[in-house]
Amino acid sequence: MHTIDSFPGREIILNDKPYLYFGGTAYLGLQMDIEFQHLFIENIKKYGTNYGASRKSNVRIAIFDKAEEYLAQLVGSDACVTMSSGYLAGQFIGQFLNNSSNKFFYSPNTHSALYISNQIKNKPKSYITFTALNIAIRDHLEKNDTIPVVFLDSIDFSGANFPDFEGLKALPLEEVILVVDDSHGIGITGENGGGVFRKIQKLNPKELIVCCSLGKGFGVQGGAVFGSKERILSLVNTDFFGGSSPASPANLASIFFGESIYRKKRKLLQLNTAYFIENIENISFFKYMVGHPAFTFSSEKLTHLLEENGILVTSFRYPSEDADLMSRIVISAAHTKADLDRICNILISYV
Structure with missing residues (x-):
């Protein structure tokens, strides 16, 4: 475990020594990007640092509706509602659907945010x-007679789901409510970062509900739920929604007004990911998904070798200490060609 005093961008300092960082979930490198920080700061000046009132209050900020309409159009859903985190969005759906009319089924490697056991x-x-x-x-x-509700992570890092969803295609989806967590996809995969909603909708499930964190692909704290107008309205008309604090309006404004920045960063991420793949001779050593910048491996020896050469990657037991060790190289839009050359040269000598 390493403890640091600032956000881990493309480079971090440990014990006065600089390391390149190829880990985390800041796929577009927005958190340390000067242009995006400037936009975010301007939105904080306008909307404040936080908004703790209910969305059902008699005083309402217009950016919520604007951002949700924008996100729905981006994703391809009829409607969207935002929340303060992706985890809360997942729990919201699970608790809402947890009734005698439905029966829950969890697909392999489903994230803990979607589990309900009360x-x-x-x-x-x-x-x-x-x-x-x-x-x-x-x-x-x-x-x-109860309706099957199937929970699924779009990006499960094993390659079983995104991008082809072969396992999903075998299910009787026409009779299934499908709940998909797209936290690691939305913002970076799909058309203009729209994620997997359009692709999975073509499989014609009985109903599709997608939830996600906005912190990974969009670089700001928040969560969102996408679905039909009727489903989103039913979610909004709950005590759960009315009693919960919303996402920060400054965060949502940064998404709404930051489209040009996101487009530019997604292009950089695509170029960096392609360059990494092209320069690793034995890319099959890693588990990865075409169109996603994460490359998973199980060799602790490689993790140590990279660290000895000044490179840190994601490596810990997730989601609990009882789980297998997970090691992952994550390419971001913030990495330079020199950064990529450095890690590729080490990997070529190993794999």
């Missing part, structure tokens, strides 16, 4: 394979 009858069970999940859902449909 009722015995809906106690979560994560399936190891999509084959097992498929059998369980079809068996349920033959014996029960």
Whole structure:
């Protein structure tokens, strides 16, 4: 474990020694980008540092509706509602759907944000394979009238889902409410960073609900839920929504007014990711997804080798200490060609 005193950009300082950082989830490198910081600061001056009132208050800030309409159009959904975090967005959906009309099913590697276990009858069970999940859902449909609700991470870093979703295609989706966490996709994958909503919608599920963190692809704290107008309205008309603090309006304004910055950074990220792949001879050593900048591996020896050469990557047990060690090289829009050459030269000698 390393403790630092500032945000980990493309470079961090540990014990007075500089390291290149190829980890984290700041895919577009926005948090330390001067142009984006300037936009963010201007929005803080206008909207304040935080807005703790209910969205149902008699005084309302217009940027919420503007940002949600913009995000819905970007993603391709009928409607959108934002919240203070991606985790809260996932819990919001789970708790709302957790009733006697539905039965929950969790696909392999589903993020903890989507798990609800406050009722015995809906106690979560994560399936190891999509084959097992498929059998369980079809068996349920033959014996029960309740609607299967399938929870899924769009980016699970094993390559089982994004970009082709082969396991998902085998499910009886026409009878399934599909809840997809697109936290690691929205903002960087899909058309103009719209994520996976359009692609999965083409698979024709009974209903599609997508939730996400806005902190990874958009660089600001917040969460969002996307779906039909009826579903979003039903979510908004709850005590859960009315009683929760919203996302910071300054954060949402930065998304709304930052489109040109996002476009530029996404292009840089795509170029950097392509350059990395082109310059690693044995790219199959890593688990990765075409169109995503994360490259997963299991060699602790490689993690140590990189650190010895002044490069830190993501490497920890997630989501708990009982989980397997996860190591991941993450390319960002902030990395320079020299940064990429440096890590590629080390990797070429190893893999």
